[in-house]
Amino acid sequence: MDSPEPKFVPVARLADLPLGSARAFEVGRKLVAVFHTAEGLFALDDHCPHSGGPLSEGDLRSDVVTCRWHGAGFRLSTGRSAGAMRCKPATCFSVRVHDGWIEVEER
Numbered sequence: 001m002d003s004p005e006p007k008f009v010p011v012a013r014l015a016d017l018p019l020g021s022a023r024a025f026e027v028g029r030k031l032v033a034v035f036h037t038a039e040g041l042f043a044l045d046d047h048c049p050h051s052g053g054p055l056s057e058g059d060l061r062s063d064v065v066t067c068r069w070h071g072a073g074f075r076l077s078t079g080r081s082a083g084a085m086r087c088k089p090a091t092c093f094s095v096r097v098h099d100g101w102i103e104v105e106e107r
């Protein structure tokens with residue numbers, strides 16, 4: 001059985017999320033953190049899987065965001081735990097640019 005096409009929701013103009021920055025957006029019933037890095041755009045559930053800290057407000061270095069609440073790090077491309085503090089992975093969302101708009105997969 002084929003899975004249905006993912007639904008993408010526009011959240012912001014690409015020009016409004018400068019390189020090196022991140023912001024959280026409501027996508028359906030979820031809050032999704034979108035990161036704009038030199039490697040591209042990435043999207044993770046904004047709620048840190050450790051205890052709910054806002055990953056969009058974390059420290060962004062290369063492809064790792066570090067939660068500012070207790071210091072858990074997560075790879076943007078996979079959501080997997082990175083760094084000394086091990087944690088279950090953050091949920092990743094597909095993200096794309098369409099007609100100058102950042103669009104995030106709604107789940």
Ligand code: FES
Nearest residue numbers: 048051053067070
């Ligand atoms: S809530 Fe993110 S590290 Fe604890």
